[in-house]
Amino acid sequence: xxxxxxxxxxxxxxxxxxxxxxxxxxxxxxxxxxxxxxxxxxxxxxxxxxxxxxxxxxxxxxxxxxxxxxxxxxxxxxxxxxxxxxxxxxxxxxxxxxxxxxxxxxxxxxxxx
Amino acid sequence: xxxxxxxxxxxxxxxxxxxxxxxxxxxxxxxxxxxxxxxxxxxxxxxxxxxxxxxxxxxxxxxxxxxxxxxxxxxxxxxxxxxxxxxxxxxxxxxxxxxxxxxxxxxxxxxxxx
Numbered sequence: 631x632x633x634x635x636x637x638x639x640x641x642x643x644x645x646x647x648x649x650x651x652x653x654x655x656x657x658x659x660x661x662x663x664x665x666x667x668x669x670x671x672x673x674x675x676x677x678x679x680x681x682x683x684x685x686x687x688x689x690x691x692x693x694x695x696x697x698x699x700x701x702x703x704x705x706x707x708x709x710x711x712x713x714x715x716x717x718x719x720x721x722x723x724x725x726x727x728x729x730x731x732x733x734x735x736x737x738x739x740x741x742x743x
Numbered sequence: 744x745x746x747x748x749x750x751x752x753x754x755x756x757x758x759x760x761x762x763x764x765x766x767x768x769x770x771x772x773x774x775x776x777x778x779x780x781x782x783x784x785x786x787x788x789x790x791x792x793x794x795x796x797x798x799x800x801x802x803x804x805x806x807x808x809x810x811x812x813x814x815x816x817x818x819x820x821x822x823x824x825x826x827x828x829x830x831x832x833x834x835x836x837x838x839x840x841x842x843x844x845x846x847x848x849x850x851x852x853x854x855x856x857x
Contacts, residue, residue, distance in 0.1 A: 672849045675846070678844075726773055
């Protein structure tokens with residue numbers, strides 16, 4: 631069965647722009663979580679969606695938002711991009727809430743210039 | 744161990760050796776721990792998990808040990824192979840107010856020489 635798919639793989643944006651990243655979870659998985667990975671801070675939790683509802687949110691500013699659709703696909707949006715938003719954004723899916731056996735996609739590498 | 748800033752702790756081993764990667768966690772209420780492997784250019788890959796009511800779990804070539812007294816987790820890889828070279832992360836699952844969050848350690852880089 632197909633794994634977690636994230637698109638696009640690479641993205642370059644300029645400061646002030648906004649960006650939308652997409653994640654298609656493993657078929658049958660209803661929970662999608664987003665993480666930001668940087669060399670300095672490691673993997674940091676952004677938010678989790680389950681059944682189209684945001685269930686949990688990490689310590690990120692309101693410029694970071696997301697949503698989940700009825701087919702469990704999820705998008706995250708970052709508005710007013712800053713240089714420090716450059717990172718690998720990872721999506722993980724699991725069957726249900728609780729992050730048991732969360733499977734990650736390959737991530738979207740965002741570079742803000 | 745844990746890293747600071749850009750510098751990941753690195754474990755260098757020879758092919759065929761056994762590797763032990765350590766992780767300290769902070770929250771005694773964490774109910775579930777996971778080890779992930781991340782190769783360059785890829786997302787983290789699930790290796791093995793362990794629930795807090797266990798102290799040992801074995802997989803294929805891997806064993807995870809959990810010592811709740813000192814809040815320590817280790818991943819043992821038997822007969823390490825060059826393909827095991829990657830960054831390894833431990834993650835703890837913390838449940839609170841009905842929600843749960845995976846909190847990751849900074850990672851350890853494993854380098855396997857042929």
